[in-house]
Amino acid sequence: MEASQPLGGRILTKPFLVLAAVALVGGVLIVYRYVFGLGAVTNLNDGYPWGIWITYDVLVGTALGCGGYAMALVVYAFNKWEYHPLVRSALLTSVFGYTLAGVAVFLDIGRYWNGYNLFLPWRVNFNSVLVEVALCIAAYVVVLWLELAPALLEARPDAKAQRLRRRLETLLPIIVSLGILLPTMHQSSLGALMIIAGPKLSPLWQTPLLPMFFLITAIAMGYAVTVFESLLSSLAFQRPYETPLLARISTVMVSFISIYLVMRFADLVWRGQVQLIFADNLTSLMFIIENLLFLQAVIILAKPGNRSDNRWLFLSAVLLLLGGAVYRFNAFLVGYNPGFGWRYFPALPEIFITLGIVALELLGYLYFVKKYPILPKAEHV
């Protein structure tokens, strides 16, 4: 049984306070949004009804929260237990990524007081992709907290907490299976959301394979974020690096993204849209950037020597995360054109609310790794 331990140390460090200040600014702006409406804090409009709160907080945020999913897949489904030390910290980022994506949705929907209708089966339209996404994400947030609960309970000495922990652990196979099933469903459905937009989305992104592409990139981003987070926390908390494990994870990651790139281009060729890549406009430029980011990550990791070098590992993870993020922005904003000269660029308060949410995520992470046994014991590595 591997051991994890709390980091300990002061909570109220300088970075913590800075993040708290950013979160506070976000909080004030959120109050403003509820008093004066969405138009008062965002540049959203009737042409671009979805902006960065959906694209960044929900799409990129949950993809960044796929660490728990990607690691559960490799550890529990593919029986690779050597990766187990990384599961807990991956789960923690997932918990915050997803929980706050849920918060962002609540900020974004205009008639939030009617939101409960989504949970009444007789009111719900099961043909709507958005229903699948919303219910699945809501269920997954619960599953994630259940997956994390043993770690939180471990820190409590009382017998009741330990009994509860053992009870949860016997349910582990069910919880973990759900923890793999639900993201498989909603990460693909997030891509499927755009299918109904039809010709409003540029053919560079509009394809029946959207759900498949969103799923594969989300899994790859899950591995990338695990590598990213592990290296960063080793650096920040002066802990030993887990390079050999990360090297192997990167191999898994790069195989996913290589398959993705092959399919992506085969699909463009199949649909006869390759010429759009050379159209020399904003969408073609963004398409090229998106795919160069992925490609660069593949090229770096293709050299076996680079995989045991923390700097190359870090760089390739970052490139892949950026690629995945740009893909999501492209498929929902850049490649989306409602016509009539509609434009969208996020307003400052809109950006600050997103930053506030990210700050809240980081605050939660810092607090939990210090207070609870999340990171592997230092001597383990």
Next chain:
Amino acid sequence: MGLSRRNFLKAAAGSGLLAASQLSPVPVLAREPKTRLPEALGILYDATLCIGCKACMTACKEYNNLPADPSSPEGLWDDPLDLSARTYNIVKLYTSGTGKTKDQEADGYSFIRRFCMHCVDPACTSACPVKALSKDPITGIVKYNKDLCIGCRYCQIACPFNVPKFQWDTPFPEIKKCQLCDHRIKRGSYSACCEFCPNGASLFGEVQALRKEAKRRLSLPPGSQATFPIHRLDTGEYRYASVGHYFPKVYGEVDGGGTQVLLMAGVPFQKLGLPDLPPESTASHSETLMHTLYKGMIGPYVLFAGLFYLVYRNTTKKDLP
């Protein structure tokens, strides 16, 4: 990463499950495109008869209690630039070159009315997660119910005509769009825009009859005098006018799965800002995909069972972490 054969097989089985959940092409589950309702109501707009007086815009505002929507800096006039939460209906102008000849593509101009098309297979109702937008099973009118709406704006993403509009400037927003004056139809009246159109450019009626009327117009010799029904088709009121040079197509016959609002014009419809849509609605694409993956939740159950088997076997062999 040193996959043993056994592990490889397991991994392959797992990935196979994932891929199957994505790709299972079960064509029987494809969602059939929806067909026209026999008693559907609609509007036939004929740009060649339209004189751009905007009486329909005024009437629409009046009978739907909509406020003015000024776009000029002085804010004095009701002069919207596009549909909005304050404007359900707009008359736009196309011009090219010298802009001299009416209903002509080159060196000409044309008016075009834009409002909800009341699609046969609406993307908005397919997208709406809570049935706040719904299609009436008899009249086919696409209606909005604010008591269900959660304000997610997925309908705006979905609608190929960008019709549903959102109230951005209030903390308690609603979606706003033309509902074919359903409130007036319930009282035995009809769409205000058609009642107040002096030229019969906007004509109210049953869609089947409107389609026949549109075909009749296309078959008339351009330049000849002919009768044109006004206000609504079923009262027999008409006027004489000379037949325009029609672009040989009724927009909405098949476009995007068909619409209950039909458009005729002398200029190609894409020039007038109408989207070039395939004959199936995007709703049928999206729903076919959803049904393939999720019908009866069979796919997810199978995937869950497979995952449970793998996870259970792998965790019970180990000390629980």
